[in-house]
Amino acid sequence: MTYAIQAEGLVRRFGATTALAGVDLAVPTGTVFGLLGPNGAGKTTAVRVLATLLAADEGHATVGGYDVRRDAHRVRQLIGLTGQYASVDETLTGTENLLLIGRLLGMRRADARVRARQLLADFQLSDAADRAAKTYSGGMRRRLDLAASLVGRPQVLFLDEPTTGLDPRSRNELWDIVRGLVADGVTVLLTTQYLEEADLLASEIAVVDHGQVIAQGTPEELKAKTGGQILTVRPADAGDLPTVVSIAAEVAGATPEVAQTTVTVPVNDPGVLPAVVRRLDQAEITVAELALRGSSLDEVFLSLTGHRAEQDGRSDVELEWMPA
Amino acid sequence: MTAATLTAAPLAPARRPGLAAGLRHTLTLAWRSLVQIKHNPMELLDLSIQPVMFVLLFTYVFGTAISGSPGDYLQFALPGIIVQNALFATMTTGFGLNNDLTKGVFDRLRALPIARWSPLAGRILADTVKQAWSVSLLVGVGAILGFRLGNGVVGLLGAFVLLLAFSLAASWISVLVGVLVSEPEKVQIFGFMVIFPLTFTSNVFVPTDRMPGWLQNWVEVNPVTILADALRGLLVGGPVAGPVVQSLIWAVVLAAVFAPLAVRALRRRV
Structure with a gap:
């Protein structure tokens, strides 16, 4: 088995806080790997280290076989990043945002235009192509974010809490897109605080709490653990x-x-x-x-961490043990 | 999702981008900052109406009281108003940068295989273009109102280059503020609190000898006074070499102090 992402002993401190306290990860190529944990567990810090945005204090990591520190530039050619901290320019239109990325990736103007049009069509944004992104709904914004990270045809995609704050319909649309990408051979590292999302999309899950991976396995293995x-x-x-x-x-x-x-x-x-x-x-x-x-993943989470996973912003999700 | 959405081959070359590629990235990112104006016409008004309003108000409200006639006052004040406008305009760099940092655009750019310095360089280049527009507008409006160039086109070009060089150096202060504050509006507040008193306690609007003695001491060393004198020399006439050299020294000092601070702050923040 080849691994698209490998990390060993990642440590990252911010002042007195330890965001990552020795994280090991191995993500098989062509799969969705879920990083599951509550707010502040260290998920975003892990993604930022792997996406070359942040240097780890200790440990090392490779993406596509390249070291995220020494060969950061090569890593950046392989990855796409979407999430809380990687956003499109709100003042530009959908087309302009994708053109900008295409041009920065060295595409010729005409090619960048073709690519932008194609992605906007794929993500049902053609009608909004010439409107400023600030006029988009939450779901459209997230789709444009995702489209922007796909302009360069990445082999490894980081999705940092891609559905936080989205309504159920937009969430389902985004999940379908992710499934389509994996079918095309992309490796996806997904961070989420929603058990349902990890359960539905990921073939393997690492449960993160206080900067450490406290359990890892397939959703079924994790459920069996409790x-x-x-x-x-x-x-x-x-x-x-x-x-x-x-x-x-x-x-x-x-x-x-x-x-x-x-x-x-x-x-x-x-x-x-x-x-x-x-x-x-x-x-x-x-x-x-x-x-x-x-048992549901939520019970797994409870038994592993001693506290329930966050459910804010997701009142629509019914947990299995709740009375109808 | 179509199969064509994804194929394996990355587009960019494997090695770190060189100078030529970095300049291309810079131009693309400058395009991005300028095309924003198209969707946000308010920004164009900011760049145009405010400076023109200042020229009109000061010329016709204070002109006669200070210089005896609006025409004479325009000849005295326009170079300084150009300086004041340029200093305010440097704040747009910090404002835009802070916006990119807080909204996550900066991270998206940094995760791309582009030259590390191009996001900042692109922004500064775009802001220099905006500066050039404002200066041209001020000189144009001034000419309509009767402003006469004392040193012809050479003086005008010299003033233009000096002003852009000084603004470029001063924009590092703006970058530093933009990196340090938590939201874009705070950059504007900083600009207002610092640049307003700085430009009013200079000889931009009122000749130094009309101020109280204690204030004159400050006005004479204020870099805004020095730059305003340099622009007067170039655009109207009078001493040129002294104030121009001093202005350039100030520009070098500002850049030498604030560029490293700003870059260090940026590295720590991201």
Whole structure:
């Protein structure tokens, strides 16, 4: 297997803060690799180091086989960067923004124009091509950002929180674009604080917290790590909650969580289900919902970090254990 | 997504860009700063109306009181107004740079395989073009109002070159401020708080001998006075060599002090 991105022991401090505390990464060529973590976990710092924008204090990294420090110029020929910190010029039109990048990459004027037109068409921005980017909606802005990072046909694409603040439709459109790029052979490093996004797009995920990779694997491997399954019980009568909690705790041998009237607890043994049913029956509790399912990435995150991943700006995302 | 969107071959050469490539990047980035004007006509008004308004207001409001007639005052004040306008205009460099830094445009440019110095050079080049436009406009409006060149085209060209050289040096202050402050508006506030008093405590608008004694001491060493005198010499007549040499020395000192500070601040920020 070849790796498009490799990093070993990346450390980066900002004054007293340690943004990266020894990060190792290996991203196989032609895959989507997800860097998952809450705000301030060090995701953006990692991307900035790998995209040659920031020097690491310790450790080293290669992109496309080139050292990001020594061969920064070669690395820049291979990469595209989109995200919070790499933006288009709002005062220019969509066409002008893409022309600017094309010309800077050494394309002839006519070629740059053809490339701009093609990308704008691919990203459904043809109608807005001659409007200033500041008039674009959030989703259009993000598509133009992405188009700008694709002008030079990068082999490695860094997407730093590409869907933060986007509505569900724009988010889905962007995900489709990313899938298309990977189908064309591009390697994508995606940072996100949304578990759903990492789960849907990435073939491998590194969970980052406080500047360190605290877990790594496929989404399925990570989910299996927490013990595999989640027991959910919702009593019909909220007054039965304390009894349900104690039954769940006893059967699963772990401390359950309560969200509104739903009790969840991680379990390792599928045999717990009949036991729970028996105990609930004995206690004469009527249940509105009783289920055993694979754990979501959010539970993985909770068990790894001790805190839930951020959910701000994403009220539309329903988490699996929440009552309908 | 079409298959043609992606093919493997990178476009740029493998080695670091040389001087010629860097100059090409600089020109492209200067184009970018200038084409912005097309979408933001307010900027053109800024570059044009404000200087013209200053000339008209000062000439007709203060002219008679200070010099006896608007015509005589125009002859005295226009070179200084050109200097004041040029100093204000240097702030656009810091304003634009700060905008690029805070909005993320600068990072996008830095992640491209272009010469490291071209984003800054492109901006400064574009701002020099804007300066040239403002100066031409001021001289043009002045000529319509009756301003007479004392040294012909040679003097005009000399004034032009001296002013652009000084502005280029002074724009490093603007770059430093643009890197240090958190938002573009603060660059404008800085410009207002520093350049306004600096240009008014010079002999741009009022002859030095009409001011209180303590103030005269400052006015005589103020670099704005020196540059205004140099421009008067070149455009109207009178001593040239002294003030021109002193202005150039100031330009060299400003660049020598502020260019390294600005570049260091920029390296630390990004």
